[in-house]
Amino acid sequence: MKIIIVGNGMVGxxxxxxxxxxxxxxxxxxxxxxxxxxxxxxxxxxxxxxxKSAEDLQxxxxxxxxxxxxxxxxxxxxxxxxxxxxxxxxxxxxxxxYDYLVLATGSSAxxxxxxxxxxxxxxxxxTIEDLEMMQAWAPKAKTGAVIGGGLLGLEAxxxxxxxxxxxxxxxxxxxxxxxxxxxxxxxxxxxxKLETLGLSIHTxxxxxxxxxxxxxxxxxxxxESTLNVDMLVISAGIKPRDxxxxxxxxxxxxRGGIVVNQQMFTSDPAIxxxxxxxxxxxxxxxxVAPGYEMAEVAVASILGxxxxxxxxxxxxxxxxxxxxxxxxxxxxxxxxxxxxIVFEDKNKGIYKRINxxxxxxxxxxxxxxxxxxxxxxxxxxCKNKVVLPPNPEDVILGSRGGxxxxxxxxxxxxxxxxxxSCEAVTKGExxxxxxxxxxxxxxxxxxxxxxxxxxxxxxxxKDLVNYTLKSQGIYxxxxxxxxxxxxxxxxxxxxxxxxxxSYDAVLTAHGNGDGCETCKPLVSSILASLWNELILDxxxxxxxDSNDRxxxxxxxxxxxxxxxxxxxxxxxxxKLIVIGQVAKEFNLYTKITGGQRIDLFGAxxxxxxxxxxxxxAAGFESGHAYxxxxxxxxxxxxxxxxxFGLHDSVSFAIQIEERYRGIRAPHKIKGGVSGCIRExxxxxxxxxxxxxxxxxxxxxxxxxxxxxxxxxxxxxxxxDSETCIRFIDRFLMFYIKTADPLTRTATWLNKLDGGMDYLxxxxxxDSLGIGSELESEMQSLVDNYVCEWKAAVENPxxxxxxxxxxxxxxxxxxxxxxxxxxxxKKAQAWK
Amino acid sequence: xxxxTKQHWILACPTHDVxxxxxxxxxxxxxxxxIFNFTRRGEWYATQNECPHRHQMALSRGMxxxxxxxxxxxxxxxxxxxxxxxxxxxxxxxxxxxxxxVEVREGNVFLLIDSHEL
Ligand code: SRM
Ligand SMILES: Cc1cc2nc3c(=O)[nH]c(=O)nc-3n(C[C@H](O)[C@H](O)[C@H](O)COP(=O)(O)OP(=O)(O)OC[C@H]3O[C@@H](n4cnc5c(N)ncnc54)[C@H](O)[C@@H]3O)c2cc1C
Ligand code: SF4
Ligand code: FES
Numbered sequence: 016m017k018i019i020i021v022g023n024g025m026v027g028x029x030x031x032x033x034x035x036x037x038x039x040x041x042x043x044x045x046x047x048x049x050x051x052x053x054x055x056x057x058x059x060x061x062x063x064x065x066x067k068s069a070e071d072l073q074x075x076x077x078x079x080x081x082x083x084x085x086x087x088x089x090x091x092x093x094x095x096x097x098x099x100x101x102x103x104x105x106x107x108x109x110x111x112x113y114d115y116l117v118l119a120t121g122s123s124a125x126x127x128x129x130x131x132x133x134x135x136x137x138x139x140x141x142t143i144e145d146l147e148m149m150q151a152w153a154p155k156a157k158t159g160a161v162i163g164g165g166l167l168g169l170e171a172x173x174x175x176x177x178x179x180x181x182x183x184x185x186x187x188x189x190x191x192x193x194x195x196x197x198x199x200x201x202x203x204x205x206x207x208k209l210e211t212l213g214l215s216i217h218t219x220x221x222x223x224x225x226x227x228x229x230x231x232x233x234x235x236x237x238x239e240s241t242l243n244v245d246m247l248v249i250s251a252g253i254k255p256r257d258x259x260x261x262x263x264x265x266x267x268x269x270r271g272g273i274v275v276n277q278q279m280f281t282s283d284p285a286i287x288x289x290x291x292x293x294x295x296x297x298x299x300x301x302x303v304a305p306g307y308e309m310a311e312v313a314v315a316s317i318l319g320x321x322x323x324x325x326x327x328x329x330x331x332x333x334x335x336x337x338x339x340x341x342x343x344x345x346x347x348x349x350x351x352x353x354x355x356i357v358f359e360d361k362n363k364g365i366y367k368r369i370n371x372x373x374x375x376x377x378x379x380x381x382x383x384x385x386x387x388x389x390x391x392x393x394x395x396x397c398k399n400k401v402v403l404p405p406n407p408e409d410v411i412l413g414s415r416g417g418x419x420x421x422x423x424x425x426x427x428x429x430x431x432x433x434x435x436s437c438e439a440v441t442k443g444e445x446x447x448x449x450x451x452x453x454x455x456x457x458x459x460x461x462x463x464x465x466x467x468x469x470x471x472x473x474x475x476x477k478d479l480v481n482y483t484l485k486s487q488g489i490y491x492x493x494x495x496x497x498x499x500x501x502x503x504x505x506x507x508x509x510x511x512x513x514x515x516x517s518y519d520a521v522l523t524a525h526g527n528g529d530g531c532e533t534c535k536p537l538v539s540s541i542l543a544s545l546w547n548e549l550i551l552d553x554x555x556x557x558x559x560d561s562n563d564r565x566x567x568x569x570x571x572x573x574x575x576x577x578x579x580x581x582x583x584x585x586x587x588x589x590k591l592i593v594i595g596q597v598a599k600e601f602n603l604y605t606k607i608t609g610g611q612r613i614d615l616f617g618a619x620x621x622x623x624x625x626x627x628x629x630x631x632a633a634g635f636e637s638g639h640a641y642x643x644x645x646x647x648x649x650x651x652x653x654x655x656x657x658x659f660g661l662h663d664s665v666s667f668a669i670q671i672e673e674r675y676r677g678i679r680a681p682h683k684i685k686g687g688v689s690g691c692i693r694e695x696x697x698x699x700x701x702x703x704x705x706x707x708x709x710x711x712x713x714x715x716x717x718x719x720x721x722x723x724x725x726x727x728x729x730x731x732x733x734x735d736s737e738t739c740i741r742f743i744d745r746f747l748m749f750y751i752k753t754a755d756p757l758t759r760t761a762t763w764l765n766k767l768d769g770g771m772d773y774l775x776x777x778x779x780x781d782s783l784g785i786g787s788e789l790e791s792e793m794q795s796l797v798d799n800y801v802c803e804w805k806a807a808v809e810n811p812x813x814x815x816x817x818x819x820x821x822x823x824x825x826x827x828x829x830x831x832x833x834x835x836x837x838x839x840k841k842a843q844a845w846k
Numbered sequence: 847x848x849x850x851t852k853q854h855w856i857l858a859c860p861t862h863d864v865x866x867x868x869x870x871x872x873x874x875x876x877x878x879x880x881i882f883n884f885t886r887r888g889e890w891y892a893t894q895n896e897c898p899h900r901h902q903m904a905l906s907r908g909m910x911x912x913x914x915x916x917x918x919x920x921x922x923x924x925x926x927x928x929x930x931x932x933x934x935x936x937x938x939x940x941x942x943x944x945x946x947x948v949e950v951r952e953g954n955v956f957l958l959i960d961s962h963e964l
Contacts, residue, residue: 821864
């Protein structure tokens with residue numbers, strides 16, 4: 016049987032994958048693609064701007080097609096179908112016969128007929144080429160705009176910001192953003208959130224002209240206003256690619272799209288259409304999951320098995336933009352059949368709406384903005400008609416006391432519940448594989464493909480794995496990796512009890528195999544947290560991450576950064592001069608960091624010991640910018656100068672930074688001290704933050720910035736300095752001993768049973784009776800501190816390790832290259 | 847013209863220059879080769895130093911270990927892992943690295959290298 020597929024996009028590829036997997040006989044399969052690359056992951060296209068290469072995005076390499084016996088012809092679009100002869104002909108002149116023809120031509124961006132759309136600097140957002148063109152243009156652009164405030168438009172706007180066009184406008188014709196997914200109230204919350212990211216949002220705005228000479232310089236709108244822009248992305252919707260079908264006189268819809276039936280056949284029984292070009296019951300599905308389902312149905316139709324397409328749920332979650340937005344089921348339903356529960360927190364920018372049936376039993380749909388953590392569960396509850404708890408508002412607010420457990424968890428879902436909609440994997444299948452012995456996410460991914468598409472279901476898959484194991488009576492252990500069947504906390508206790516001092520000793524005593532990049536740094540961190548011995552000693556250097564092994568952060572190109580400690584951000588002119596001299600001598604890029612100190616970038620490995628020797632001679636010490644250790648204790652200027660200052664925040668910050676410097680923890684730790692409630696040191700965004708009050712210090716803990724910012728919570732108020740330090744000792748040591756690897760204090764607290772109340776009980780009220788033990792453990796770490804850079808430069812054996820070529824220690828890596836930028840060097844971009 | 851490639855054993859470095867359970871980089875002509883002293887298994891390995899993912903000269907600075915029986919090295923940049931035996935990428939990428947035969951004789955590490963690489 017000869018099958019030809021037109022279009023090698025996401026759905027065309029999935030069709031090939033499913034067909035070769037299902038077919039038992041040899042099929043003659045030829046794929047024509049118009050784009051020059053084999054199919055890639057369009058859903059994650061925007062990651063092209065955050066460092067993914069075209070290759071990273073590829074769904075399968077060219078060799079995969081060859082191995083499967085598929086002939087792949089890229090860069091050669093099909094121009095015509097001859098239905099009578101059952102042949103297609105391509106741009107390069109190939110004519111080929113088919114028994115079945117599958118159209119997977121996708122869609123193109125819909126470009127409204129606005130005068131001026133042809134100007135330079137106007138882009139669409141669909142292919143890697145489009146993105147390459149944007150990338151080339153962006154450095155020239157200062158102000159950007161996106162026409163279209165839908166899912167894709169917002170993604171494009173975020174991409175523009177990432178490209179450095181920080182002044183970007185979103186122009187939406189409708190009165191609200193994402194008009195197909197969210198309601199007015201949700202849109203206004205989303206709008207203010209996006210404005211804090213730096214986007215300017217204009218709704219109810221109709222573009223009438225794009226002005227400029229050959230390139231765009233501005234836009235004109237129906238309300239006579241204008242906007243100066245030098246880059247524009249049009250994202251006003253999609254247009255199915257049905258031109259081939261129209262020319263071949265197949266049935267198409269009035270507004271485009273190739274009409275298909277439940278088996279994916281077009282009006283010609285030898286031609287099928289799938290993906291974004293196919294029109295099913297008057298609808299184009301602009302998402303990948305329904306396309307994959309269509310591919311599955313088309314494979315069944317060709318192989319003669321029964322399978323039908325019944326439409327698809329259009330629930331979506333917006334990715335990448337930095338604000339959670341999701342909508343599921345029927346987000347708008349109102350009136351007599353439904354009641355809505357709405358929760359809005361304007362302060363935090365959270366809006367949640369759920370629509371429930373009149374009897375309060377069923378979830379019909381909803382909208383989540385600002386916090387979409389419950390999305391997966393709500394989607395499943397809605398799709399599977401799981402009965403709601405007696406207080407349905409619990410599902411969005413969490414249980415607030417009383418009996419209810421805050422709504423239905425994974426346990427209440429039926430086996431048929433589709434957990435991964437990209438790959439159509441059900442709860443039953445996942446649990447089945449767990450029972451058969453697949454006990455990790457990776458194994459589940461391998462045997463079911465669940466979680467390999469958009470990745471949105473991964474947290475649920477994890478919950479399912481744990482829940483199934485538990486229900487099997489298997490004690491779920493949060494094990495480290497294949498080499499250690501313990502959790503971090505268990506291993507820490509063993510290492511302490513048996514007084515183990517090197518990675519090798521720990522592996523021999525409690526592990527198996529030869530270790531790996533997961534357990535090595537983890538054990539090294541435990542060893543450091545327990546004993547605070549020099550991390551380069553006892554063969555432990557090679558069990559460290561590269562950054563710890565060379566006591567510096569590795570950067571693009573393979574150079575390292577040098578960050579001397581500048582406690583509290585206070586530095587003398589003399590020391591500043593030394594930093595300048597060292598930077599000049601070794602040609603280092605210098606930058607003031609976000610942590611109130613100075614980072615010197617671009618040092619060759621072999622220069623590190625000499626650089627540090629000079630810095631140490633001037634009184635500097637390691638800043639541990641490379642370690643999972645204390646970074647900085649940020650400080651405001653405080654009462655010594657500031658007219659509002661209540662106490663001397665700088666002195667206290669320095670005292671604290673010097674106390675905890677060098678201590679290793681499950682993740683990095685940051686602190687802050689502010690001299691009054693104006694909080695110029697941003698102490699409440701740190702792992703521990705101290706704010707001066709009239710009577711002493713307020714201590715806040717478990718905050719962080721980073722990708723999931725969270726404010727610190729008040730642990731205790733009006734403390735004197737000594738008590739404050741005692742509480743921090745206990746808090747940090749308790750965290751060090753009990754947290755999972757690579758977990759910041761905020762995440763640790765979120766998982767801690769009993770939360771802040773429990774933590775306060777342990778630290779302040781000493782409910783576990785371990786207060787003085789924690790304090791003395793911390794004291795012994797503090798007493799053991801030495802500057803590891805000082806130790807490294809003074810020890811000839813250690814020093815020897817800082818060379819690029821072991822057989823030519825004086826030579827530098829010749830492949831390291833720099834470019835110039837604003838009178839300094841910068842690392843050359845990745846190849 | 848017929849090209850013949852000759853292979854030579856060359857002296858890389860003394861064994862004590864390579865840290866236990868870790869790697870170093872040696873310069874061989876214009877080539878950079880990573881040598882690993884897998885003390886835990888009593889084995890030695892050599893691979894190209896360049897990580898094919900982002901073309902960084904970094905593998906010798908990576909952590910070594912095992913996946914099942916397979917000895918491997920993890921690149922310090924993005925933790926892609928490669929088999930020290932076959933050079934195959936174990937993180938599911940298409941790229942792979944070159945590996946070289948190694949021998950230890952009388953306290954020195956020797957590598958078997960194609961002469962055109964010199
Ligand atoms: C240099 C600096 C940026 C700057 O130019 O200002 C920086 C640079 C890096 N940051 Fe940062 N961070 C810097 C301040 C921050 C801040 C701001 C702050 O501390 O006030 C944050 C948010 C606050 C927070 O951590 O709560 C920050 C959140 C992160 C995160 C996300 C942590 C999280 O919990 O989500 C990472 C990734 C990680 O640690 O896993 C990170 C990781 C990194 C690494 C280490 C990435 C890496 O592994 O190569 C960068 C090293 C650069 C180098 O070669 O030295 N950096 N980083 C800042 C150094 C501060 C210092 O003096 O030590
Ligand atoms: C930036 C972006 C973000 C997205 N995010 C999401 C998301 O988060 N979630 C989601 O579900 N969906 C998302 N989508 C939509 C998703 O990418 C599409 O639903 C999916 O790619 C459709 O697959 P397809 O194969 O039908 O079409 P495509 O992937 O467009 O593939 C069609 C291919 O056919 C080729 N072709 C057309 N005509 C011919 C011809 N005559 N001859 C040969 N080849 C031809 C085209 O060049 C193209 O390569 C996103 C899309 C974009 C652009
Ligand atoms: S310095 Fe921090 S925020 Fe900036 S690129 Fe590096 S890790 Fe990301
Ligand atoms: S450069 Fe080696 S993993 Fe990316």
